[in-house]
Amino acid sequence: MKSFKYLLTGIALLFALLSCDQTNSLPTKPEMKSDLSEIVFPREGGSQTIKVSTNRAYTATLLNESDAEWCRVSVSGGEKGESEITVRVDALDGDFRQTVLMLNASAAVSDIVIMQTGVPVLTTSEATAVDENSATLGMSWKYSGEISVAEAGISLTGGGVTTNHAIAEATAPGSYSLRLQDLSPETSYEVRAYLTTTDGQTYTGPTVTFTTDKAPVVARIASLREAAAAGASTVADNLLVEGVVSKVFPLTSTKAADITTARVLLQDGNNPGDVVTVSGVEGVKAGDRLSIRAKGAAMELSKSGALTLSSIIGEVKTLSSGNTLEPVVIAHTDLGAYENMYVAVEKTQLLMIYLDAASYPSWGSAPKFTLEVEGSTVSYDVFVPAVSGLATEAPGRGSGTVSGIVLADGSGCILMLEDAALTSARFESLLDLTFLKPVFSGMMTVGEDISGCAVEVPYKNGDNSVLAGELTVAVSGPGAEGITVETLSDVTVAAGNGSIRFAVSGTPAAEGEVVFTVNGITALTDNSCTAVVAAPFVPTVGNFNVYWIPTTANVPKNNIPDLLNCDENTNPSAVGVSALTLNASASNKSATKWSGDWGATGWDVNAGGAQVQYYETTLTVASGTTLALSGLDFAFRSASGDFDVNFLYSLNGGEFTSFFTCSTTEVSAGTVPLGKMDFFKAIPAGSVVTFRLVPYSTASAGKFGLAKDNKFAIYGNAQ
Secondary structure, eight states: OOOOOOOOOOOOOOOOOOOOTTOOOOOOOOOESSSSEEEOOOTTTTEEEEEEEESEEEHHHHHSSSGGTTTTEEEEEEEEEEEEEEEOOOOOSEEEEEEEEEEETTEEEEEEEEEESSSOOEEEOBBSSOSOOHHHHHHHHEEOOOOOEEEEEEEEEETEEEEEEEOGGGGGEEEEEEEOOOOOOOOOEEEEEEEEESSSSSEEEEEEEEOOOOOOEOOHHHHHHOOOHTTTOOOOSEEEEEEEEEEEOSSSEEOOOOOOEEEEEESSOOOTTTTEEETTSOOOOTTOOEEEEEETOEEEOOOTTTTTOOOOOOOEEEESHHHHHHHEEEEGGGGOOOTTTTTEEEEEEEEOOOTTTTGGGGTTOOEEEEEETTSSOOOEEOSSSOOOOSSSOOOOOOEEEEEEEEETTTTEEEESSSSOOGGGGGGGOOOOOOEEEOOESSOOESOOTTEEEEEEEEEEEESEEEEEEEEEEEEEEETTEEEEEEEEEEEEEESEEEEEEEEEHHHHHHOOOOOOEEOOOOOOSSEEEEEEOOOOOOOOOSSSEEOOOTTTSSSSOOOOSEEEEOOOEEEETTTTEOOOOEOOHHHHHTTTTSSOOOSOGGGGGGGGOOOOEEEEEEEOOOTTEEEEEEEEEEEEEESSEEEEEEEEEEEEEEEOOOEEEEESSSSSEEOOOOGGGGGHHBBBBTTTTEEEEEEEEEETTTTEEEEETTTTTEEEEEO
């Protein structure tokens, strides 16, 4: 099938003759209207009529003079007013031809496409609304003759597979689209419109291509703020932003701000201090947990550090509703640094002061509260833009906590309270003791010691009383085996806010949920909480695996070497690996008489965390590569005392950071789960990471070394 392109042209009239009548009126603007913008003729040709309306004389010309050989118009122009133009087309000996009839009335132009087809003319639209697994595709076709269409639609090729997607309505000429799902991320696709007649003839349109996005990842609000602080103005990657709505701002006007676009405050579920204002999100309420596709959204960071996302074009999903929000507890002097955040200011008093309507016209007669802080002369104005539900009398002067959203205005910050029912019940006396639901802190994994975990019962406004007798915690559930909780006796509840802490210890034996039930506190109405015992972390060896093995051959008894070259590096082009060096004095190495064990004496030089004598190796990540480490295997041998071994790393020559410690007596071996540590999950391209092992012993004659015939290995995956 042949195809043609045409260039629309028009004559721009640079100057018009101005004339004035007796009323000195300005000349009327030229206008040109036609009832058709496109005419399609069948193969056998024929004639059609165009109706024209203009307030100027006009000309009628074809795009090219040669087009007049097959297409003729009844006039070359006309006067102002209503008129008709007849277009006649000869029979077509071919598949397709096209021209343009240009109507010009003093620079008011109307271009009419004249098309003659012997076959259907198909167009393939560019893909739109492309994400990682879906896209909207379109096609259109034109034909004026008789044709019986069996099927029309879009042919899609990608990943080595071609599939046809018929559009039921497309059996008649017109424009059509469909949304395709279940596409593969990061995959290039070819799209072509097709049409098949009932007699088996197939016609196709031009091919267009598109590539799906990467699969989206959830981004922490804090990471978006860091990107904005570094100068990013839009979200470039395919990211999902998740959080709980802490405040919905409808279209309104307040003293704090004139809100012309509906927006919400989204709070990070894991860090209440991280919030982002999202403009253009409607139909949600406080407590809804949202997932927002943020690719392409505009980012803006205010001087106070408040982050705003706008121009959201991606999908907004409500994942759950009714979530509990916890405010960030701040000092009263820090109010100005928490713009847009949900905060609580403790130990406060409120005095109600009513303002007349003229004081703040945009607020009308909204009441104003003065926020006073115990032990301080500093106060803030607290405005509540509502009247209903307010206490008829000022609250008592008992101390309590006020929570709400911090908003900025021209002169500072105010606190928009989350509720306006300021009754005395909101402000509890310091002597009113209240116990809250128990909470579990820590992480539990099958087969690992869980010392440091705890069950805590928070309380507010303790009164220095004693809970007589024993307080116990019962442990139940599928993951309870191997877990114990300490028993407390005659616990004192100190004045103010605090918690009762039960230490959790043991080694869990099975995965599953664990229920902790606190007994002995009669005032505790909800006395249980849950936690989960996770499966043990098992490091996996990917395409990167490097190790060193001391042997009698490379570490002879009387000649301790300074370094060992690695025995294997399965990914040398992506990650460069240095030799493993032993940095120790010659006298300390010569004093070691082991054969094959690679070590030294004099490890007391590392007292107090000093790094004088140590083992070290360096990994260099190539450009375009990300390194994810999962494990580090070690086997040590020691004599003449106990040893503590500190594992450290340094990035790009910076300070060394400890990431693991262990103790060893005689022979010990183990694995460091690097894959559980955030830094080692994605070491960026171009990084230089230095590992350092620093043993320590109080005995100067104590011997320590890497055990012979055992691997010292580092492994993971480079991509």
